[in-house]
Every structure is written in structure tokens, then in C-alpha cells.
Amino acid sequence: MIAALEASRLSKAFGGLSAVDDVSFIVPQGSLTAVIGPNGAGKTTVFNLVTNLYQADKGEVRLFGERLGNERAWQIAARGVVRTFQTARVFPGMTAFENVLAGAHMHLRSGPAWQMLWLGRVRREEARLAIKAERLLELVGLARFRDAPATDLPIGGQKLLEVLRALMARPRLLLLDEPAAGLNDAETAELASLLRTVRGTGVTVMVVEHNMSLVMGVADQVIVLDAGRLVTAGTPRAIQQDKRVIEAYVGQEEGFPDHAGG
Amino acid sequence: MNQAAQIIIGGLLEGSVFAVVGLGFALVFRVTDVINLSQGAFCVLGALSAYTFEETLRWPVPLAIAGAVLVTVAYATALGAVTFVPALSRLSHSSMLMLTAGILTLTTGGMLVLWGGDPYSLPPLSGERPVELWGIHITTQGFWIAGTTLVIVLGFWFLFTRTILGKALQACAENPMAARLMGIDVPRMALLSFALAATIASLGGIMIAPIASLQFDSGNYFTISGFISVALGGMGSFIGAVSGGLLLGTAEQVAAGYISSLFSDAFALALLLATLLWRPRGLFTLGRSRRIDVRDDVLFYQAIVRLNGRGAVLCGVAAVAVLMALPLVVSDALLGSLVITGILFIGVLGLDVLMGYAGQVGLCQGAFMAIGGYVAGILSTTYGWPPLAGVLFAVLAALLAALVLAFATLRLRGVYLALGTLAFGLVIDSFDAGMMNVTGGPSGLVGIPPFRIGAFAFDSDRSMYYLVAGLIVVLVLALLGGMRSGFGRALMAIRTDQMAAGALGINVVRYKLAAFAISAVLAALAGSLYAFYFRFLSPEMVGTPRSFEMVTMLIIGGEGTLVGSLLGVALLTLLPTMVQSLALYKTFAEGLLLVLAFLCLPEGMFGGIARLVSRAAVRRRGNRLMAEAGAGREVQ
Numbered sequence: 001m002i003a004a005l006e007a008s009r010l011s012k013a014f015g016g017l018s019a020v021d022d023v024s025f026i027v028p029q030g031s032l033t034a035v036i037g038p039n040g041a042g043k044t045t046v047f048n049l050v051t052n053l054y055q056a057d058k059g060e061v062r063l064f065g066e067r068l069g070n071e072r073a074w075q076i077a078a079r080g081v082v083r084t085f086q087t088a089r090v091f092p093g094m095t096a097f098e099n100v101l102a103g104a105h106m107h108l109r110s111g112p113a114w115q116m117l118w119l120g121r122v123r124r125e126e127a128r129l130a131i132k133a134e135r136l137l138e139l140v141g142l143a144r145f146r147d148a149p150a151t152d153l154p155i156g157g158q159k160l161l162e163v164l165r166a167l168m169a170r171p172r173l174l175l176l177d178e179p180a181a182g183l184n185d186a187e188t189a190e191l192a193s194l195l196r197t198v199r200g201t202g203v204t205v206m207v208v209e210h211n212m213s214l215v216m217g218v219a220d221q222v223i224v225l226d227a228g229r230l231v232t233a234g235t236p237r238a239i240q241q242d243k244r245v246i247e248a249y250v251g252q253e254e255g256f257p258d259h260a261g262g
Numbered sequence: 263m264n265q266a267a268q269i270i271i272g273g274l275l276e277g278s279v280f281a282v283v284g285l286g287f288a289l290v291f292r293v294t295d296v297i298n299l300s301q302g303a304f305c306v307l308g309a310l311s312a313y314t315f316e317e318t319l320r321w322p323v324p325l326a327i328a329g330a331v332l333v334t335v336a337y338a339t340a341l342g343a344v345t346f347v348p349a350l351s352r353l354s355h356s357s358m359l360m361l362t363a364g365i366l367t368l369t370t371g372g373m374l375v376l377w378g379g380d381p382y383s384l385p386p387l388s389g390e391r392p393v394e395l396w397g398i399h400i401t402t403q404g405f406w407i408a409g410t411t412l413v414i415v416l417g418f419w420f421l422f423t424r425t426i427l428g429k430a431l432q433a434c435a436e437n438p439m440a441a442r443l444m445g446i447d448v449p450r451m452a453l454l455s456f457a458l459a460a461t462i463a464s465l466g467g468i469m470i471a472p473i474a475s476l477q478f479d480s481g482n483y484f485t486i487s488g489f490i491s492v493a494l495g496g497m498g499s500f501i502g503a504v505s506g507g508l509l510l511g512t513a514e515q516v517a518a519g520y521i522s523s524l525f526s527d528a529f530a531l532a533l534l535l536a537t538l539l540w541r542p543r544g545l546f547t548l549g550r551s552r553r554i555d556v557r558d559d560v561l562f563y564q565a566i567v568r569l570n571g572r573g574a575v576l577c578g579v580a581a582v583a584v585l586m587a588l589p590l591v592v593s594d595a596l597l598g599s600l601v602i603t604g605i606l607f608i609g610v611l612g613l614d615v616l617m618g619y620a621g622q623v624g625l626c627q628g629a630f631m632a633i634g635g636y637v638a639g640i641l642s643t644t645y646g647w648p649p650l651a652g653v654l655f656a657v658l659a660a661l662l663a664a665l666v667l668a669f670a671t672l673r674l675r676g677v678y679l680a681l682g683t684l685a686f687g688l689v690i691d692s693f694d695a696g697m698m699n700v701t702g703g704p705s706g707l708v709g710i711p712p713f714r715i716g717a718f719a720f721d722s723d724r725s726m727y728y729l730v731a732g733l734i735v736v737l738v739l740a741l742l743g744g745m746r747s748g749f750g751r752a753l754m755a756i757r758t759d760q761m762a763a764g765a766l767g768i769n770v771v772r773y774k775l776a777a778f779a780i781s782a783v784l785a786a787l788a789g790s791l792y793a794f795y796f797r798f799l800s801p802e803m804v805g806t807p808r809s810f811e812m813v814t815m816l817i818i819g820g821e822g823t824l825v826g827s828l829l830g831v832a833l834l835t836l837l838p839t840m841v842q843s844l845a846l847y848k849t850f851a852e853g854l855l856l857v858l859a860f861l862c863l864p865e866g867m868f869g870g871i872a873r874l875v876s877r878a879a880v881r882r883r884g885n886r887l888m889a890e891a892g893a894g895r896e897v898q
Contacts, residue, residue: 053761072769073764074764074768077764077766084765085761085762091754091759093566093758095566098751101748101751102768105752105767108747110747110748112748115749116743116744117740117743118743122747149566
């Protein structure tokens with residue numbers, strides 16, 4: 001089977017400082033892959049490279065077998081690769097419900113001109129999406145915030161909202177950048193069950209995460225980065241016993257979240 | 263040779279004043295990151311106060327000047343303390359830009375009330391006789407202007423390089439949060455910069471008054487010239503402001519001397535547009551670059567206005583009924599004002615899509631009205647086209663212009679986009695006035711026929727009213743359909759976070775272009791209807807002041823609501839016509855309302871009313887939500 005994401009020998013330096021150095025990995029389709037590593041390990045940089053926010057200095061990225069060129073963000077999303085951001089980036093000035101709906105943008109079959117004509121099929125499509133959005137909000141316990149400004153939600157709620165918004169885009173590969181940062185225990189539990197549900201529907205998930213218990217609980221594969229280099233990749237169990245990992249990451253950081261890292 | 267030297271010296275003198283105004287811009291921008299458009303008004307306030315003290319009250323000259331500066335500073339400090347400074351922590355940079363435009367209008371309007379519309383001139387400080395140097399005549403006032411500028415520049419240099427206060431001011435700009443933590447009183451520094459900028463502006467105004475007569479609205483000219491100077495030189499740079507000012511003054515005088523005085527602005531503006539597009543940070547900035555945030559306008563959305571379905575439908579039906587019945591009950595004079603209100607509302611509708619939904623600040627709506635009005639007017643007058651064909655062609659022309667402008671300014675965001683569109687608007691203004699043979703120049707295009715479709719001529723107020731009202735109903739319905747569906751959500755997404763919008767598959771470029779296109783098409787439609795209604799079009803009917811007025815109407819009425827802006831348009835159009843005695847206070851009231859709207863009613867009149875009518879319709883940011891959630895009640 002073709003991998004959802006295949007990175008070969010990726011390198012990226014910022015002004016001589018190497019952020020990602022010769023990193024190769026494979027994210028199999030249908031898997032839930034976690035990327036861990038101490039602050040500055042290059043985790044977010046890897047995300048930014050595979051979504052073309054940065055251009056790689058060297059190396060190649062394949063999304064579902066197709067080589068990544070210099071596509072724009074929206075073109076990558078059109079390929080079924082949708083990401084969230086490290087800091088919650090909900091759209092201010094829109095309600096929580098509208099934020100989730102905005103995620104469905106790619107799947108609207110009627111364009112602006114049709115929407116302006118108030119056609120029946122536009123209204124039906126909107127109603128169908130609304131039901132889906134409401135169901136998602138309910139699933140993570142945000143239904144009561146439906147019509148509140150998204151920016152009024154607590155930070156954990158905003159992060160969950162961002163995940164829902166990405167899900168509305170019906171991704172084939174979902175990239176989540178520290179979704180649990182800022183979440184309380186109850187919200188983290190919601191997130192873990194949401195991630196399992198998502199994987200259950202066949203979506204490939206790749207997640208950068210500091211929260212070790214979340215990672216070890218849900219991931220099939222863990223990729224460990226340190227100082228821009230790949231340390232190892234394997235099952236959570238294998239990783240936990242890997243000496244290099246303990247030295248590079250667990251030994252120093254105790255696996256506790258730190259929002260400033262990347 | 264002599265003539266050239268004469269022109270260049272004249273340009274440098276004019277440029278010195280631009281430089282002083284520009285220095286004020288740079289100062290406020292350095293400390294607060296805000297482009298303060300009210301700057302020019304303080305020049306005029308200084309000069310007019312000096313006139314009153316010197317000529318009316320017969321005070322000795324030094325005392326009169328000191329008094330005038332003092333009056334200006336006191337006024338600026340008081341106004342800044344209650345408007346500018348409190349808004350800093352609440353409004354986004356582009357909203358602050360509009361707020362300062364409101365302060366400019368307010369001050370200008372106040373001066374109209376106090377000094378009337380006459381031009382004033384101060385006597386030169388050292389007599390009328392020019393000095394002759396190498397065969398060139400230089401007015402003695404020139405030395406005063408140059409000297410004052412030099413002293414101000416040196417003072418600035420000393421303040422920022424040699425004093426602790428300068429360091430503190432600098433720190434506020436670099437990182438307000440860190441500055442606050444270091445014990446610097448950031449709001450006080452902001453106020454200080456605002457007042458200091460007003461001080462030097464008033465000095466500049468007093469010095470230039472003897473060689474250029476000033477009237478209440480000359481401030482607009484100084485503001486625009488001063489802002490072009492800093493934009494040319496580089497936003498926060500003092501050296502840039504001074505060099506930009508001198509360059510601009512010289513360029514304007516040379517263009518006026520050798521090309522045409524009507525086109526003297528166009529040259530400078532083309533220079534500005536090129537600079538903004540090619541080097542948005544200015545010609546004279548080396549190395550020092552400012553961090554520009556990816557996201558704009560996050561702070562702005564203090565309220566979200568959403569009406570729920572059934573109530574909105576009922577209100578809509580009622581509104582249409584009222585709209586159709588109005589001509590039967592109002593007087594003829596009022597009906598005419600209603601037509602104007604309706605036409606302007608069509609233009610503001612477009613602006614709402616661009617600003618309220620897509621978040622792109624457009625300060626050139628008047629220019630698109632001009633394109634629409636002049637193209638349609640000229641085609642049907644000079645070339646005898648049927649009016650309908652003229653309108654269609656005019657709309658196409660505006661669409662094309664909008665797409666070119668949008669493509670050119672794609673890279674610009676927030677304040678820089680505002681400046682780019684403002685420059686575009688000013689270029690169109692100068693073409694309206696400059697192309698005498700085609701547009702009729704400053705005196706206007708006359709003899710435009712009434713609008714007609716086939717054999718039916720819309721030559722009465724009543725027929726025009728129904729035409730406009732019908733158009734409005736169709737346009738509002740269409741836009742409502744788009745804005746409450748995926749189109750509106752895509753625009754609102756790119757409004758605040760283009761990166762996140764792109765990550766969801768929204769083609770940011772395409773939607774920005776669409777918003778620009780809609781706003782330009784509606785403005786052009788409004789402009790052509792305007793021309794056909796008045797059967798006349800002159801540059802000031804569709805110029806940059808009109809652009810600002812339309813933004814004011816939109817913000818007072820309520821951004822991002824489509825229908826809300828009708829309240830703003832009606833208020834500013836109908837009040838002055840219904841109460842003629844208020845006409846003198848119109849400018850003042852416009853400025854005051856804009857400032858008040860930003861400070862007290864961020865959701866606009868429409869949002870305020872919606873809040874009263876239905877408590878669930880408007881969500882203001884705050885703790886109310888948490889309280890409701892805590893009470894276990896489902897938030898509707």
C-alpha cells in the first residue's frame with residue numbers, strides 16, 4: 001500500500017542553524033503516528049515542510065505517492081491533507097458553529113453565484129452540513145457553545161474546535177500540531193476518544209504531542225526527533241524501552257508539556 | 263536655470279512642512295504602531311488660533327504663536343486622552359487608522375464651526391520683502407520655515423538618541439508588554455507622542471501660514487502629504503520622514519511648474535503607489551525592519567451580530583413594505599434625499615463585503631464611484647450611448663480596475679493595504695480633476711441625460727426612488743444569500759487568518775479578488791446612478807472624502823451585517839437635509855459619530871438595536887458567556 005506521507009532525507013536550516021537534518025520517515029495509511037521530541041527538536045518544522053509553509057532545502061515529500069511541489073496551502077488541502085496549528089487559530093468574529101462549518105469549504109458543491117440565488121440545493125447542502133457540525137460539537141461536549149464567539153471559548157475548547165474544523169474538511173491525512181497543549185484532563189480525554197474515533201473511520205492521523213500518556217495511549221507508531229535529527233521510530237512500547245529516547249527526551253523533560261517548544 | 267532653482271526652493275519649503283507633519287506621523291507610529299491621520303488638522307488649528315490671537319485680539323506675535331501652540335497641545339492632549347489612548351488597547355491597527363481619520367474630521371468640522379469656510383493668512387514674521395541670493399528671490403518666511411524644521415529635526419535626534427525618555431518611547435514601540443513590565447507607563451508615552459506630534463504640527467502650520475493661506479479643511483491636504491512623505495521614506499523612520507517630505511514637496515512643485523498644477527498630485531501619488539508596491543517599508547529604510555504579524559484585526563471583533571431566522575424574515579418583509587410605501591408619505595424634498603441615501607447605500611453594501619466580511623480595508627470606494635459615474639456619464643453624453651449600456655460598460659471598467667488594484671495589492675495587509683487603496687483613490691481623484699477635456703475638470707461633467715431603460719426615462723424623483731429601492735432589495739437578498747453560506751464564511755475566514763483559511767482549502771487569492779470585485783461593481787453602479795440622478799458629476803461628489811464618508815457610514819451603521827450600514831448612510835445623509843441649520847455641523851458630527859462608534863458601539867447602530875430587540879442576537883466578548891454556561895443554560 002502507498003504511504004499517506006513519505007518524507008525522504010528532509011533538511012531545513014534557518015540562517016545556518018539546522019532545524020531539520022536529513023530526516024526520513026513513513027506514515028502508513030490508516031495509522032496514527034505521533035511525533036515526539038524535546039523543544040527545538042524540529043517537530044513543527046517537519047509539519048511546516050510537509051504543508052509547504054516552508055520550502056525544504058533538501059529532500060522530498062510524497063503525499064499519497066504524489067510528489068509535493070510548490071503547491072499553495074489550499075492546493076495541499078485539496079489533496080486531502082489538512083493541518084491544525086500549534087496555537088489555537090480559530091477565526092475571530094465567527095461563532096463556534098460557523099468555525100466548524102468553515103472547515104467544510106472544500107466540499108461545497110455550489111459556488112458563490114448559486115448561493116446568492118438562494119437555490120434549494122444550496123439550502124439543503126447548508127442544512128446537511130449544519131447537522132454534521134452540530135453532531136461534532138456534541139461529540140466533544142461543545143454543543144452549549146454553538147453560537148458563542150469562537151474566541152470566547154476556553155483555550156482547550158478552541159483547540160478542540162480547531163480539530164473539529166479540520167475534520168469537517170474530511171481529510172485523508174490529518175496533521176495535528178500539539179492538540180492537547182492547554183487542554184485540561186477532561187478535554188484531553190475527549191481528544192483521545194475523538195482521535196480513536198477518527199482513526200476508526202480510516203483517516204490517517206499524524207500528531208505532534210508532548211503529552212506522553214496521550215501519545216502512548218493512542219499511537220500506533222512514534223517518531224522521535226532530537227535536535228533536528230531522527231532518533232528512532234517504532235511502536236510506543238519499543239520507544240518506551242529505547243535507551244536513546246530516554247536520554248534524548250524522557251530523561252530531560254519528563255515528558256511534560258511545554259507550549260513554547262517546536 | 264533661475265526658474266528651476268526658484269521652483270526647487272519653493273518645493274523644499276513646502277516639503278519642509280510635509281517633513282514636519284511626517285515627523286509627527288513617524289513619532290506616533292514609532293511609539294504606538296498607529297498611523298495617525300489627525301496630524302494635519304493640528305497644523306491648521308495652530309495656524310488659525312495664531313490668526314485669532316494675532317489679528318483679531320492683536321496680541322504680540324511671539325505671544326500669539328506661543329498661545330496658538332499651547333491651545334493646540336491642550337486640545338490634542340485632552341482629545342488624545344479620551345479617544346486615542348483608550349482605543350489603543352482595544353482596536354486593531356486598521357481600526358485605529360479609521361479612528362484617527364474620525365479625529366481629523368471632528369477637528370476639521372469643529373474649525374469650520376469656529377472659523378467658517380474662509381481662507382486665512384498670517385503676515386510673514388520678517389516682512390514681505392524677499393531676500394535675493396545669487397539672483398534667486400527667497401521669501402524671508404522661507405528661512406523661518408527651514409529654521410523651524412531644522413530645530414525640530416535636531417530636537418528629535420537629541421530626544422531619541424540622548425535621553426532616557428526617548429529610550430522609553432522607543433521601548434513602547436518595540437514591545438509594549440515588555441515595556442510595561444519594565445515599569446514604563448505605556449499609555450502615558452502614547453499620549454506624550456500624540457501631543458508632541460501635535461505640537462510640531464502646529465508649529466509647522468504657523469510657519470507655513472504666511473506663504474499659503476489655510477482654511478478649515480486644509481488639514482486633509484497636510485495629512486495626506488505628510489502621510490505620503492512617511493510612506494515614501496519608511497513608516498517609523500525620522501530621516502525617512504524628512505527626506506520623504508522634501509522629495510514630495512519638490513516633486514509636486516516641479517510637476518506643477520512643468521506639467522500642470524491639476525496633475526501635480528498625480529505624479530507624487532504614482533510615486534507613492536510604486537513605493538508601496540515595490541518597497542512597502544519605504545525608500546529610505548535600511549536594514550531595520552519591523553515584525554509584521556500574520557494576523558490582523560484580531561482585537562476588532564468585540565461583537566458578533568447574528569439575527570435568527572424567523573425574526574429576520576419578518577423584519578425583512580416589514581422593511582420592504584416600508585420601503586415601497588415611503589414615497590407616498592414623505593415630502594418631495596425628502597424623497598430626493600432618500601434617493602441619494604439609497605444610491606450611497608448600494609456603494610456601502612459593496613464596501614461591507616470588502617471590509618466587513620473579507621476584512622480588507624478599502625479607502626477607494628469613492629474612486630470606484632468616480633469610475634462608474636464618469637464612464638457612464640461620458641459614454642451617454644459625449645458618445646450618445648443608451649444609459650443602460652453606459653452603466654454596464656462602467657461596471658465592467660470598474661471591475662477591471664478593481665482586479666488590477668487587487669492583484670497589485672495582494673501582498674499588502676492591514677494598514678499598508680489601506681494606504682495602497684487610499685493612494686489609488688487619490689490618483690483617480692487627480693485624474694477626475696486633471697483630464698479637463700474628458701471629465702470637465704474641477705467644474706464637473708454637465709448635460710448627463712436621465713437614466714432610461716428602453717423608452718422609459720427615470721426623470722422624476724419617484725421613478726428613480728423605485729429603481730434604486732428595487733435594486734437594493736435584489737442586491738441585499740443576493741448578498742445575504744452569499745454571506746450566510748459558504749461564501750461569507752470563506753471571506754470571514756480570510757479576514758483574520760489567511761494561513762488557517764488556506765489550510766482548510768480556501769483559495770485566499772480568489773476570494774480576496776471576489777470581494778474587491780463585488781465592492782467595485784457596486785460602487786460603480788452607485789456612481790453611475792448618482793451621475794444620472796444629478797445629471798451632473800464633479801470630482802468632489804465622488805472623491806476621497808466620499809470614500810472616508812462611506813467608511814464612516816459603514817462603521818456607524820454596523821460592519822459585517824449588510825443591512826446595518828443603511829442606518830449609517832441614512833443618518834449622515836438625511837439629518838443635514840432635514841435640519842438645514844445643522845449643515846454647518848455636518849463634518850463635525852460625522853467625525854464625532856465615527857469616534858464614538860469606535861469607542862462605545864463597536865457593533866454599530868445595527869448591532870446596538872439588535873442587542874436591544876433580541877438579547878441573543880449580539881454576542882459581546884466578555885464573561886457573560888461563562889456565566890451563562892455556568893448556570894447550565896443552553897446558549898442559543
